[in-house]
Amino acid sequence: MLNYIMRRLGLFISTAFILTLIAYALHYWLNQSHSQPIINGYITYMIQILKGNWGISIIDHQPILAKGLKSLASTLELSIFAFIGALTLAIPLGIIAGIYRNGQIDYLIMSTAIIALALPVFWVAIMMPTVSNIFHLTLPIDGQISPIYEVKNVTGFMLIDSLFTTGTYHFEAFYSRVRHLILPSIVLSLFIFAETIRLTRHSISMVMKSNYINAAYSKGLSTVQILRSHVFKNIYPSIIHDLRSNLSTLFSFAMTVDIVFKSKGSGQWLLTSIHEGDYIVLPTAILIIGGFILLSSILIDILLMLTSPTKRITLYVD
Amino acid sequence: MPLLDIRNLSIDINTSQGKLRIVDKASLAINEGSIHAFIGESGSGKSLIAKVILGIHEDNWIVTADRMYLGTTDLTLLSKSERRKIMGNEISMIFQHPKSYLDPTKKIYYQVKEALTNTSIIERLMHTKKYNKKSATRQRIKELFHRVGIQNDVTIMSSYPHELSEGICQKIMIAMAIGNNPRILIADEPTTAMDAETQAQIFRLLYKLNQLHKMTILLMSNNFASIRDISDHITLIYSGQTVESGTYKQITKNPLHPYTQAMIKTIVAFDEGVEHKSLLYTLPGNLPSSSEIPIGCRLGPRCPIAQKKCVEDPEQVNYKGHLIRCHFIKLEQSKYANTPKYK
Amino acid sequence: MSINDEFDKKQIRTPLHYIFQIFKKKVAAIIAVWIICTFLFIIIFADFIVSHSPSEQNMNALLLPPYWLKGGNTAYLLGTDELGRDNFSRLIMGIQRTLAGALIITAVVSFFGLILGALASSLKNFKASILHHLLDSLLTIPILLTALIFIVIFGSSFQNCLYAIAISLLPQFIRSIFLSIETEMAKPYIVALKIDSMSDLQLVKNVIYPNILEPLVTIINRVFTMAIIEITTLGFLGFGVQTKGTELGAIIANNFEFMYLSPILVLAPGITLFIIIFSFNVVAEGIRHAIIEAEQ
Numbered sequence: 017m018l019n020y021i022m023r024r025l026g027l028f029i030s031t032a033f034i035l036t037l038i039a040y041a042l043h044y045w046l047n048q049s050h051s052q053p054i055i056n057g058y059i060t061y062m063i064q065i066l067k068g069n070w071g072i073s074i075i076d077h078q079p080i081l082a083k084g085l086k087s088l089a090s091t092l093e094l095s096i097f098a099f100i101g102a103l104t105l106a107i108p109l110g111i112i113a114g115i116y117r118n119g120q121i122d123y124l125i126m127s128t129a130i131i132a133l134a135l136p137v138f139w140v141a142i143m144m145p146t147v148s149n150i151f152h153l154t155l156p157i158d159g160q161i162s163p164i165y166e167v168k169n170v171t172g173f174m175l176i177d178s179l180f181t182t183g184t185y186h187f188e189a190f191y192s193r194v195r196h197l198i199l200p201s202i203v204l205s206l207f208i209f210a211e212t213i214r215l216t217r218h219s220i221s222m223v224m225k226s227n228y229i230n231a232a233y234s235k236g237l238s239t240v241q242i243l244r245s246h247v248f249k250n251i252y253p254s255i256i257h258d259l260r261s262n263l264s265t266l267f268s269f270a271m272t273v274d275i276v277f278k279s280k281g282s283g284q285w286l287l288t289s290i291h292e293g294d295y296i297v298l299p300t301a302i303l304i305i306g307g308f309i310l311l312s313s314i315l316i317d318i319l320l321m322l323t324s325p326t327k328r329i330t331l332y333v334d
Numbered sequence: 335m336p337l338l339d340i341r342n343l344s345i346d347i348n349t350s351q352g353k354l355r356i357v358d359k360a361s362l363a364i365n366e367g368s369i370h371a372f373i374g375e376s377g378s379g380k381s382l383i384a385k386v387i388l389g390i391h392e393d394n395w396i397v398t399a400d401r402m403y404l405g406t407t408d409l410t411l412l413s414k415s416e417r418r419k420i421m422g423n424e425i426s427m428i429f430q431h432p433k434s435y436l437d438p439t440k441k442i443y444y445q446v447k448e449a450l451t452n453t454s455i456i457e458r459l460m461h462t463k464k465y466n467k468k469s470a471t472r473q474r475i476k477e478l479f480h481r482v483g484i485q486n487d488v489t490i491m492s493s494y495p496h497e498l499s500e501g502i503c504q505k506i507m508i509a510m511a512i513g514n515n516p517r518i519l520i521a522d523e524p525t526t527a528m529d530a531e532t533q534a535q536i537f538r539l540l541y542k543l544n545q546l547h548k549m550t551i552l553l554m555s556n557n558f559a560s561i562r563d564i565s566d567h568i569t570l571i572y573s574g575q576t577v578e579s580g581t582y583k584q585i586t587k588n589p590l591h592p593y594t595q596a597m598i599k600t601i602v603a604f605d606e607g608v609e610h611k612s613l614l615y616t617l618p619g620n621l622p623s624s625s626e627i628p629i630g631c632r633l634g635p636r637c638p639i640a641q642k643k644c645v646e647d648p649e650q651v652n653y654k655g656h657l658i659r660c661h662f663i664k665l666e667q668s669k670y671a672n673t674p675k676y677k
Numbered sequence: 678m679s680i681n682d683e684f685d686k687k688q689i690r691t692p693l694h695y696i697f698q699i700f701k702k703k704v705a706a707i708i709a710v711w712i713i714c715t716f717l718f719i720i721i722f723a724d725f726i727v728s729h730s731p732s733e734q735n736m737n738a739l740l741l742p743p744y745w746l747k748g749g750n751t752a753y754l755l756g757t758d759e760l761g762r763d764n765f766s767r768l769i770m771g772i773q774r775t776l777a778g779a780l781i782i783t784a785v786v787s788f789f790g791l792i793l794g795a796l797a798s799s800l801k802n803f804k805a806s807i808l809h810h811l812l813d814s815l816l817t818i819p820i821l822l823t824a825l826i827f828i829v830i831f832g833s834s835f836q837n838c839l840y841a842i843a844i845s846l847l848p849q850f851i852r853s854i855f856l857s858i859e860t861e862m863a864k865p866y867i868v869a870l871k872i873d874s875m876s877d878l879q880l881v882k883n884v885i886y887p888n889i890l891e892p893l894v895t896i897i898n899r900v901f902t903m904a905i906i907e908i909t910t911l912g913f914l915g916f917g918v919q920t921k922g923t924e925l926g927a928i929i930a931n932n933f934e935f936m937y938l939s940p941i942l943v944l945a946p947g948i949t950l951f952i953i954i955f956s957f958n959v960v961a962e963g964i965r966h967a968i969i970e971a972e973q
C-alpha cells in the first residue's frame with residue numbers, strides 16, 4: 017500500500033515536472049527578449065515560481081498567482097455544486113436504467129442522458145435566463161455575488177468568505193452567493209449528469225450479470241438488499257475512476273459556463289486577460305489548472321485504492 | 335417416488351439465428367438420499383437444465399416440460415420469483431469457477447452469514463441471549479466450515495475471495511449450500527479447472543455429505559471416469575437429449591445405448607492399460623454446434639449403428655427403471671432380453 | 678425444425694454485414710442516419726440552397742420574424758437579423774462551416790490518433806514511460822485552455838481554431854485508443870498470436886483494431902462531439918470570426934443581444950447544433966449496440 021502511494025507520488029512529481037516544462041516553453045515563447053540560455057532560464061523561472069513570484073498582471077497590476085487561485089476557487093465552487101446536483105439525480109437513474117436494461121425506462125433514461133450530452137453548454141447557458149423567467153424564478157443571471165456585499169478575501173472561496181461577513185449582513189451574503197451559483201451549476205451539471213448515468217448504467221449492468229449477484233438472488237435477498245450490500249461497493253470504484261478521467265473535459269465546460277455567467281472564475285479570468293493582451297496568464301493557467309487537476313486525480317486514485325478491495329487486487333498484479 | 339422428477343423438458347432459446355432447441359425432451363428422476371450423476375460433454379446442456387430447475391434462466395428461453403416436480407410441488411406452476419424463494423431452502427447449487435460466485439468486495443464471513451438466513455428453531459433457542467447472536471453465527475459458520483473440511487476458519491472468515499484458492503472457495507460455496515439443509519444439492523461441474531488433488535477432495539467431501547447426512551446430490555460432470563464410482567444413479571445426456579439413465583450397475587455393467595457403450599469402452603480401455611501410443615477408442619466426429627443440430631436422434635451422424643429410421647426422434651423405453659432412448663437397442667446383448675417391453 | 682436450416686448460415690456473410698443487419702433494425706438510429714445525410718447534403722450544396730448571400734444586408738427588413746409568424750416574409754424563411762441579413766442563409770452557411778470543420782477535425786484526429794495509439798502501445802520501457810508521462814501531463818490541461826493557447830500562438834483565424842482544437846483533442850484520443858488496445862492485448866488469444874511471432878504493429882493493425890470496433894466508435898464519436906462543441910464555443914467567444922464567413926457559435930454570439938426581440942435568432946442555430954450532435958450520438962449508440970449484439 018505504502019509502495020503504491022509512493023509510486024503515485026512519483027507519478028505526480030514527474031508529471032508536474034513535465035507541466036512546468038510546458039509552462040516554461042510557453043513562457044519562453046511569449047517573452048520575446050531572451051536574456052539567458054534556455055536551461056538557465058528554466059531554472060530561474062522555476063525559482064521565481066517556487067518563491068511565489070508568478071508575475072504581475074498588466075491589466076490591474078495585481079499578482080497573477082493570487083488572481084488565478086481566486087478564480088480557480090470560484091470555478092471549483094461552481095463545479096462542486098454541479099457535481100452534487102448531478103450525482104444525486106444521475107446515480108439513482110443510472111441504477112434504474114442498468115437494472116431494467118433494454119426496457120422502456122432504460123430507453124427513456126438513456127435518451128435523456130444523450131439529450132443532456134448533446135445540448136451545447138454555452139447555448140444552454142445563454143438560454144438559462146429565459147428558461148428561469150418562464151418558471152418565474154427570480155434568480156441572478158450573472159456575476160459571482162451581488163455587488164452590494166463587500167466580502168473580504170480570506171480563503172478565496174466566496175461561499176466560505178461570505179460566512180465571515182455574518183456580523184454585517186447576517187447570512188444574506190452567503191445566500192446571495194448560493195443563489196448566484198444555482199443557474200450556472202444547473203447548466204454545468206448537464207454534462208456530469210449524462211456521463212454519470214452512462215457510467216452507472218454500464219457498471220450496473222456489468223455487475224448485475226455477474227455470478228455473485230445471481231448467487232445473492234439465490235440466497236433469497238431482495239433487489240434492494242442486493243443493491244445495498246453487493247452492487248454499490250462493486251460499482252463505485254469504476255464510476256469514480258471514469259469521472260476522474262473526465263475532470264479536464266469537465267473543467268473546460270466549467271470555464272465556458274463561467275464565461276457566459278460572468279462569475280469571475282478561471283474562464284473569465286483567462287478570456288479577459290487574453291483579450292487585453294495579458295498572455296502571461298497562459299503559462300500560469302497551465303500550472304494552476306493543470307496542477308490542480310493532476311493533484312486531484314492522484315488523490316482520487318489513492319483514496320480509491322484505500323477504500324476498495326477490488327482495486328487492491330491489482331496491487332498484487334503489478 | 336423420486337424427489338426431483340423431470341419429464342420431457344425442452345428448452346428453446348431465441349437467438350439471432352432463430353429459435354434453437356438446445357435441450358430436447360430431457361428426463362431426469364432423482365431419488366432421495368442418492369448421488370445422481372448427470373454426465374455429458376461440455377455444451378450438451380447440463381448447466382442449462384440446472385438453471386431451469388432453479389428458475390434462474392433468462393427470459394428469452396422457452397421452457398416446456400410434461401412434468402417437473404420437487405417432492406410434491408409442481409415447479410411448472412410456480413413463477414420464476416416463487417421458484418427462487420423455495421430454491422434457497424429446498425435446492426442449493428454449487429458451480430464451476432466458485433470464485434466468481436463470491437462478491438469480491440465483501441469478506442467471506444458476511445457472505446456466508448447472508449446465506450444462512452433461516453437459522454433453525456432449535457439453534458435459535460440454544461442461543462437466546464442477544465449478545466450471543468454474533469458469536470452464535472460465527473460458531474455456526476465455524477461448524478459448517480469444519481463439516482466441509484476448512485480448518486483455519488478464523489482467517490478464512492476475514493479474507494476477501496481474491497485472497498483464497500478456487501478449492502477453498504468451492505468448499506465455502508458447499509458450506510453455504512448445505513448451511514440451510516437443502517433437500518437437494520446440485521453440483522454443476524464443481525471441480526472444473528482444479529488440480530487433481532483438490533478435485534479428489536471435493537468429490538470425497540460430497541460423498542461424505544451423502545453418506546453422513548443423507549444429502550441428495552445431483553452431480554453434473556463431463557468426466558464419466560472421475561465420478562461414476564461415487565454415484566448411485568447415472569444419467570447421460572448427449573447434445574440436449576438424455577440418452578440413457580439407470581443405476582450404477584445397469585449403466586456400467588450393461589450399457590445399452592451406443593453413446594454409453596462408446597464412452598464405457600473408452601474408459602475400460604484406459605483401465606485395462608492400453609497399448610503404448612495406440613489409438614484411443616472414440617466416436618468419430620464432434621458434438622454438433624447448437625446451430626447445426628441433426629434432426630431425430632442427435633447422435634445419428636456419429637452413431638456406429640445408425641440407420642434410416644434414426645432421423646425420427648426415438649421414444650424413450652424403460653426396462654425396469656433402465657431408460658434408453660434409441661431405436662435399435664441390441665436386445666440379445668441385454669439380460670432383459672426376455673422381459674416384456676413397456677413404456 | 679428450423680435448427681436444421683442450412684440456409685440460415687448464408688444470410689450471415691461477414692461480421693460487418695451482420696452488424697449492419699442488426700443496425701438496420703434500429704429505427705431511431707436509421708432516422709438519425711437520414712438526418713445526418715441531410716446535413717451532409719447541406720454541406721455539399723450549401724451554395725445552391727441559400728437564397729441570399731449570408732452577408733447581404735437589407736435595411737428595409739430588420740429583425741423580421743420567421744415567415745410563419747405575423748409580419749414574416751417568405752423571402753426570409755427564418756426572418757432576418759439586426760442588419761437585415763437572411764437568417765436561413767446564414768444558418769445554412771453556418772452548418773456548412775461548423776459541421777465540415779468538425780468532420781475534418783474528427784478525420785484528422787482519428788487518422789493520426791490511430792497511428793500514434795498503435796505506436797504508443799508498441800513502445801517499450803523508457804520511451805513508453807516518457808510518452809505516457811507526456812500524455813498524462815497534457816491530459817491535465819483542459820481542452821479549452823489548450824485551444825486558447827494555440828490560438829494565441831497561431832493567431833485567431835477559423836483555420837487556426839481548427840488546428841488548435843485538433844491538437845488539443847489528440848492526446849485524449851491517443852490515450853483512449855491506447856487503453857482499449859491494452860485491454861485487448863491482455864486477452865489470451867493475443868498472447869497466442871504473439872507466441873506465433875506476430876509483431877506488435879502487425880497485431881494492432883490486423884487483429885486488435887477489428888476487435889475493438891465498439892470502443893473505437895465511442896472514442897471517435899466523443900472526438901466529434903468535443904470538436905463541434907469546441908468550434909462553436911471558440912466561435913461564440915469571438916475567436917476565428919475575422920474572416921467573412923459564418924459559424925454557428927459566432928452566429929449565436931452575434932444574435933445573442935437581440936434574443937428578446939426575435940428568439941429565432943438564437944433558437945435556430947442552437948437547436949440545429951443540438952440536432953447535429955444528438956443525431957451523431959444516436960447513430961454511434963446504434964452502431965455500438967449493433968456490435969455488442971453481433972458479438973453475442
Ligand SMILES: Nc1ncnc2c1ncn2[C@@H]1O[C@H](COP(=O)(O)OP(=O)(O)O)[C@@H](O)[C@H]1O
Pocket residue numbers: 347349356374375376377378379380381382383392623624
Ligand atoms: N444464453 C444462451 N443463448 C444461446 N445459447 C446458449 C445459451 N447458453 C447456453 N447456450 C448453448 O447451450 C448449449 C449448452 O450449454 P451448457 O448447458 O452450458 O452445457 P454444459 O453445461 O453441458 O457444458 C451450448 O451449446 C451453448 O451454446
Ligand code: SF4
Pocket residue numbers: 591592593631632633634635637638639640641643644648659660661662
Ligand atoms: S437412435 Fe439411431 S442414431 Fe440414435 S443412438 Fe440409436 S441407433 Fe444410434
Ligand SMILES: [Mg+2]
Pocket residue numbers: 377380381522523
Ligand atoms: Mg456447464
